[in-house]
Amino acid sequence: MAVTEADTVVRLGDSDAAAGLVLSTETHWNQTEADWRFFVRRGLTFGVREDGELVATAALLPHNATDAWISMVLVTQRCRRRGLATRLVDRCVAEADRLKLTTWLDATPAGATVYEPLGFSGVLELRRLRLTQRPPLAEAAALGAGKLSDMIAHDRGALGFDRTALLTELSARDGSRLLELNGAISLVRDGRVARHIGPLYAPDLSSALTLIDVIVASETGPVLLDAVAGSSGFVDALQQRGWAVERPFLRMRHGAGTTAPGELPFAVAGPEYG
Numbered sequence: 338m339a340v341t342e343a344d345t346v347v348r349l350g351d352s353d354a355a356a357g358l359v360l361s362t363e364t365h366w367n368q369t370e371a372d373w374r375f376f377v378r379r380g381l382t383f384g385v386r387e388d389g390e391l392v393a394t395a396a397l398l399p400h401n402a403t404d405a406w407i408s409m410v411l412v413t414q415r416c417r418r419r420g421l422a423t424r425l426v427d428r429c430v431a432e433a434d435r436l437k438l439t440t441w442l443d444a445t446p447a448g449a450t451v452y453e454p455l456g457f458s459g460v461l462e463l464r465r466l467r468l469t470q471r472p473p474l475a476e477a478a479a480l481g482a483g484k485l486s487d488m489i490a491h492d493r494g495a496l497g498f499d500r501t502a503l504l505t506e507l508s509a510r511d512g513s514r515l516l517e518l519n520g521a522i523s524l525v526r527d528g529r530v531a532r533h534i535g536p537l538y539a540p541d542l543s544s545a546l547t548l549i550d551v552i553v554a555s556e557t558g559p560v561l562l563d564a565v566a567g568s569s570g571f572v573d574a575l576q577q578r579g580w581a582v583e584r585p586f587l588r589m590r591h592g593a594g595t596t597a598p599g600e601l602p603f604a605v606a607g608p609e610y611g
C-alpha cells in the first residue's frame with residue numbers, strides 16, 4: 338500500500354464521477370452518475386486514493402449561505418476501519434466551519450457510529466421503504482403537474498433553509514416528474530436500481546398516501562422512498578399498502594440549527610441530499 342497516498346485527502350473533480358459510482362454501487366446504493374456529477378460540480382467532494390484507485394469519498398454540498406449537507410461517505414470494503422471515513426468527514430466539517438455552515442446528514446447505523454464522535458447529534462428518524470407488493474390500481478388520471486415554486490416553498494418551510502438549486506436540478510433531469518394531487522406534491526426521479534419518490538409534502542396523511550398510490554400506479558419498475566418516521570402513521574400505513582422497511586436512517590446535525598424547521602415532509606429527497 339502506498340501509505341502517503343492513502344493518507345492524503347484530495348478534492349475530486351468531474352473525471353472522478355465514474356469511480357464514485359463504482360463505490361456507491363459496491364454498497365448497493367441507488368445513486369446514478371448524474372448524482373455524482375452534481376456532487377463533484379456543485380459540492381466540495383473529497384476522496385482518498387490507494388494505488389491510483391478511489392477507495393473512499395465524502396461530499397459537502399452547501400445548499401445556501403447557512404446550511405450544507407454531507408453525504409456519499411463511502412469506504413471500499415477492504416479499506417474500512419482505518420479511519421478513512423472519519424478523516425474525510427472531518428475535512429467536510431472543517432470546510433463547513435470555514436464557510437460558517439451548519440452541516441446535516443442522513444446516517445446509516447454504521448455511519449452514525451462515525452459521526453457521533455465528530456459532534457453530530459440525531460434530530461429525526463427516517464425509514465427507507467421499498468415497494469414489494471403493488472396495491473390495487475389507483476386512479477392515475479387525476480395526477481397533475483406540480484409547480485417547482487410550490488415544491489421549493491414547502492421545502493424551505495420544512496427545512497428552514499432554501500434548496501432551490503438542488504430541487505431545480507433534480508426536477509429538470511431526464512425521467513424526473515413533479516406531481517401534484519389534492520395539495521400534495523412530490524418529485525419522482527431516476528435512481529440506479531429504483532425510481533425514488535421524494536421530497537413529498539402533503540397537508541395530511543390521507544392526501545400523502547393517495548398521491549403515493551397514484552404515483553405507484555403510474556410507475557412500472559421498482560420504487561423506493563425515505564419516509565419521516567414518527568407520529569404521522571405514514572410508515573405503518575405504507576407497510577399496510579405493500580411497502581417494506583429496508584433500513585433506518587438517522588438525520589443528524591453538526592452545529593446550531595439556523596432556523597427552526599417547520600412542518601415535516603412525509604418523504605425526504607434522499608439520504609444523499611436530505
Ligand SMILES: CC(C)(COP(=O)(O)OP(=O)(O)OC[C@H]1O[C@@H](n2cnc3c(N)ncnc32)[C@H](O)[C@@H]1OP(=O)(O)O)[C@@H](O)C(=O)NCCC(=O)NCCS
Nearest residue numbers: 410411412417418419420421422423444445447448450451
Ligand atoms: C460507514 C463507513 C463509511 C465507515 O468507514 P470507515 O472508514 O471504516 O470508518 P472509520 O474507520 O473512520 O471508523 C471510525 C469509528 O467508527 C466506528 N465504526 C465504523 N464502522 C463501524 C461499523 N461497521 N460498526 C461499528 N462501528 C463502526 C468505530 O468506532 C470506528 O473506530 P474503530 O475502528 O477504532 O473501532 C463504511 O463502513 C462504509 O462505507 N459503509 C457502507 C456505506 C455507509 O453506510 N456509509 C455511511 C453513510 S451515512
